[in-house]
Amino acid sequence: MKAAAPALLEVQDLAKAFPLPRPMLQAMLRAPRRSVQALNGVSFAVRRGETLGIVGESGCGKSTLARCLVRLIEPDAGTIVYDGADVRALVGAGRRAFNRRVQLIFQDPYSSLNPRMTVRETLAEALHVHRLRPPAAIPDRIAELMDLVRLPRDALDRYPHEFSGGQRQRIGIARALSVEPTCLIADELVSALDVSVQAQVINLLLELQERLGLTVLFVAHDLRLVRHISHRVAVMYLGRIVELDRTERLFSTPSHPYTRALLAAAPELDPTRRSRTAAVRGELPSPLAIPPGCPFHPRCPYAFDACRSDRPELYSLPGGGLAACHLVTPPTLERAS
């Protein structure tokens, strides 16, 4: 990965809250409406041809982020710039072109494929909608796509329920690739699959990325997978990125205490390297009531006074990464500058 590659997708201060329904009594008492703070100012950039991994536990906002990027969810605030254009301002043909070039692949191929359409119909629909091929050339393109994801061509006239989970995920990938995207957003692409099948799909994704020069945003909770396929990794906690760095540095010398805890908690495959103490205490706070200051401070073994009152911004690390922790850059220094 060349550092000089320009950013293909740039996100600034993205925020999204989901208001909760207000019970009548509270409405009458004019109690403030509560909301789930899913994204609280997320900023990052993805370079052309790069794989950026996004990891975090449930409720950290990673799936909301993926959906905001393709405008399945309208963010409340922030900007998304794709290839120089402000995505949130796109309309008409510009929006359609964006929709084609950035494709989201879902976790659950069972529910994201139309059960009443054959594979051929699913693939043909995408090609028709975006008018990528003259109608006469569509059958050839469909056959080509099946070869690309290594599914037999006789599978074309079957329905999604006739396939195994791994095969269905291949169909999902073929559908995303049918419109010749430049950027794939994979939201928990292989989480629903057994490990032996996971490896097949990961190998396929790596191969296709090299061949087609795709930019990939790999959203997942599995640290091992994210480490394996990402050039850089962003760690999210309660709607914020807490650390972002090159993969090998993030995994070998994590800076944020949450990243460290996450890495230590992930069960290692080497049975001779065991620890008998839990990596981190406490539970994930509710996204309805995010702690003030650093959101991780109630669980952090290093928390001090500033952590409870001031929320740390993402500071630059000496090696080029970013981390949002007062221990990385003391807050007093930052305020003085």
Added chain:
Amino acid sequence: MSRASAPDSGPCIALAIQGLATTFATSAGPVRAVDGIDLEVRAGEVLGLVGESGSGKSVTLRSVVRLVRPPGRIEGRAIWQGKDLLAIPERELLDVRGKEIAMIFQEPMTALNPVLTIRQQIDENLKAHTGLGRGERARRAIELLDLVGIASAAERLDAYPHQFSGGMRQRVMIAIALASQPRLLLADEPTTALDVTIQDQILKLLLDLRDRLGMSVLLVTHDLGVVAQTCDRVAVMYAGQIMEVGPVVDVFRGPRHAYTLGLLGSIPSGGAVRQPLRSIEGTPPSPSDLPPGCAFAPRCAFVTDACRRRRPDLVPVGPDHLSACLHHDQVVRAAS
């Protein structure tokens, strides 16, 4: 194999599963979800039962305590303290199941009763399986919540399951299971629904409890990382059969079955980043349509004609290490 439990040789066996087969009648004919397995759980050990979905690991666990509904049929023996759990009358089984052998499940929200408080649910188990009086039971309930690491136990006792987070619910379920002071805990994917930092806490808790209470644990999981970090021995299941069983360190360092090798290779281990993983081609066979020889043969890279002819027996391949692979020597060479 120390099936003959000679007292002076080999470890003390808590539960001996012999020739266990569980069959379900389906419209496509009978399906053998568990296809004749032999397995022993030793006193004080954590034995991992690992496999992919449909491998029969959960059905094995449930079959041992006869939690398989008809028309599911269980054959074989499960010897517990000299009694065959699969043959004793239902009344006698009730003295064992939930008492000497307790169970915890993957999804605590469905295993806990949503309309009873935690106090009521622990008390129910204490009443059924101990002779404690009312005051003692109340004290014991607080002790149990303390034991599983729930802070301010006395106040939390009157809460309902929905008032707890996923990790706390799993702790509550463990507390209920421990109320009867079981000698064996059957754990069916206890951390699969939990986040990784919470999973870590629960697994460490299980290990602590095993040490403090001296019980055995049979842990069903699909996650080899969980096995590596938690278990003493591991049995690898595929298509209702045990493919390999041995000490965790030996199996992970030198797998002796082609399936175990493939499974370990499918998981990125931080080495060759962005290189192809050693995946297993194809998909597991349908349990209603197993190949005649080794069930793994159609996906195996080491397969020969002999594998397709007859199902290989589970035979000793090293100290305390058994494998049902004809080519285990080649496999272990490929692993190193």
